[in-house]
Amino acid sequence: MRSAFARLRLRLAGILGRRPPLGTPSAPPPGPATGPSADLFADVSADEPPEAPRLGHRRSRLITRGLGGVRDRRTGSRPAVRDVVDEALAGVAARPTRLILTTLGTVLGIAALVGTLGLGQTAAGQITERFDLAAATRVAVQPGERDAGGETEAVTELPWDAPERVLRLNGVEAAGTYTRLDVGQDLTRSVGVAAPGGEDGYDLAVIAASPGLFEAVRSVLRTGRFFDAGHDRRRDPVVVLGKHAAERLGINRVDSQPAVFLGDKPYTVIGILDSVSNRSEMLDALIMPNGTARSAYDLESPAALEIRTKIGAAQLIARQAPIAVDPNNPSSLQVDAPPPQSRVRRAVESDVNALFLLLGAVALLVGGLGIANVTLLSVLERVSEIGLRRALGAARRHIASQFLIESVVVGFLGGLLGTTAGVLLTVIVSAVRDWTPLLDPRLVVAAPLLGALIGLAAGTYPAWKASAIEPIAALRGTT
Numbered sequence: 001m002r003s004a005f006a007r008l009r010l011r012l013a014g015i016l017g018r019r020p021p022l023g024t025p026s027a028p029p030p031g032p033a034t035g036p037s038a039d040l041f042a043d044v045s046a047d048e049p050p051e052a053p054r055l056g057h058r059r060s061r062l063i064t065r066g067l068g069g070v071r072d073r074r075t076g077s078r079p080a081v082r083d084v085v086d087e088a089l090a091g092v093a094a095r096p097t098r099l100i101l102t103t104l105g106t107v108l109g110i111a112a113l114v115g116t117l118g119l120g121q122t123a124a125g126q127i128t129e130r131f132d133l134a135a136a137t138r139v140a141v142q143p144g145e146r147d148a149g150g151e152t153e154a155v156t157e158l159p160w161d162a163p164e165r166v167l168r169l170n171g172v173e174a175a176g177t178y179t180r181l182d183v184g185q186d187l188t189r190s191v192g193v194a195a196p197g198g199e200d201g202y203d204l205a206v207i208a209a210s211p212g213l214f215e216a217v218r219s220v221l222r223t224g225r226f227f228d229a230g231h232d233r234r235r236d237p238v239v240v241l242g243k244h245a246a247e248r249l250g251i252n253r254v255d256s257q258p259a260v261f262l263g264d265k266p267y268t269v270i271g272i273l274d275s276v277s278n279r280s281e282m283l284d285a286l287i288m289p290n291g292t293a294r295s296a297y298d299l300e301s302p303a304a305l306e307i308r309t310k311i312g313a314a315q316l317i318a319r320q321a322p323i324a325v326d327p328n329n330p331s332s333l334q335v336d337a338p339p340p341q342s343r344v345r346r347a348v349e350s351d352v353n354a355l356f357l358l359l360g361a362v363a364l365l366v367g368g369l370g371i372a373n374v375t376l377l378s379v380l381e382r383v384s385e386i387g388l389r390r391a392l393g394a395a396r397r398h399i400a401s402q403f404l405i406e407s408v409v410v411g412f413l414g415g416l417l418g419t420t421a422g423v424l425l426t427v428i429v430s431a432v433r434d435w436t437p438l439l440d441p442r443l444v445v446a447a448p449l450l451g452a453l454i455g456l457a458a459g460t461y462p463a464w465k466a467s468a469i470e471p472i473a474a475l476r477g478t479t
Contacts, residue, residue: 415451
């Protein structure tokens with residue numbers, strides 16, 4: 001044991017510029033040591049081993065084990081992998097407060113990433129569901145158009161019984177015709193004769209519709225009722241007002257059977273619309289039965305057919321409706337159908353995720369910079385320790401590996417905590433909003449690994465900086 005410590009003294013003395021001349025015996029010279037190495041070996045006697053630096057219990061134990069077991073560098077002895085890992089873990093756990101602050105940036109970044117993707121997928125599912133209940137169940141059919149001397153004209157006409165034809169198709173829930181009437185100079189008034197000095201009337205849109213149109217566009221009544229097939233067949237002079245049109249005419253109730261005048265013809269108001277899911281222009285219009293429009297304005301054919309389908313049947317009905325309406329020439333009809341659900345879902349997910357992914361990336365960048373700064377600070381604080389380890393035989397790669405492992409551990413811990421926070425955020429928001437949470441399991445596995453990768457990238461420069469420290473400069477107290 002004495003000869004081993006003697007060799008160690010000779011070796012460190014040579015590093016500090018006091019290597020004895022060749023031929024010096026291996027035993028330490030008598031008398032107290034002097035010079036730059038005096039303080040280093042002041043407490044080393046011939047009968048007891050040197051005391052390890054006070055670097056904490058685990059770290060001093062590791063370095064003490066190195067002091068007793070390191071042989072000359074020429075023998076190829078190196079610290080074991082277990083020693084490097086133990087030293088790295090000890091360095092991470094030595095300062096809990098710093099560890100928490102360092103991982104905070106990574107935690108926020110990974111939590112933002114996981115929460116963004118989770119909430120994006122969940123919100124896309126909910127938006128798609130609502131899309132299915134409204135726009136995704138709407139199919140519109142109208143005659144095709146062609147150019148006729150600079151003007152467009154319809155190449156065919158819709159039959160009056162088009163709603164009955166498409167109602168035979170499996171998947172159709174409601175259907176009705178829609179036509180915007182040309183009423184010329186006729187204005188709408190709520191009184192038969194204009195008051196002197198007052199307005200002559202309002203230029204309101206006038207729409208001819210079949211009774212099934214109201215159900216096809218999910219109309220909701222504010223008051224009154226819709227006209228039915230009997231009004232249509234008898235060509236009764238009745239109308240339903242949109243809520244905005246009723247406000248302009250000063251009509252808010254129908255129990256007294258108020259009348260409006262279109263031109264000089266009176267029409268009884270039997271209902272007022274409150275809302276519709278499609279054809280929002282109906283809220284500003286006066287709506288009459290097809291039969292009434294044929295009698296008053298010589299309407300020849302409907303302009304469009306509105307169809308409401310069951311969820312998921314819109315694409316099929318869009319292909320079958322032209323054949324049902326005009327089996328001899330279905331290509332003469334134009335069909336307006338919603339896009340496939342998968343395309344809508346992808347578009348919604350892309351729009352929702354784009355902004356929040358950017359925020360998550362910024363948070364991850366901040367977290368990586370935090371790991372890099374703290375690791376570099378740790379290197380500067382442990383210069384003497386690094387120099388001693390280098391002097392005892394640790395190679396550059398062992399020093400670099402130690403600090404890289406510390407950075408990876410910090411990044412992995414941040415990724416693990418951030419993943420947990422992101423999943424909890426998704427579940428809590430979904431529960432509050434009464435949604436069904438959707439989250440890709442692969443994301444839960446990949447997020448902690450991403451945190452470790454960020455730690456690895458952030459610790460590369462500090463690890464290189466630590467491995468470049470020279471033993472002689474470190475032991476002399478300079479960097």
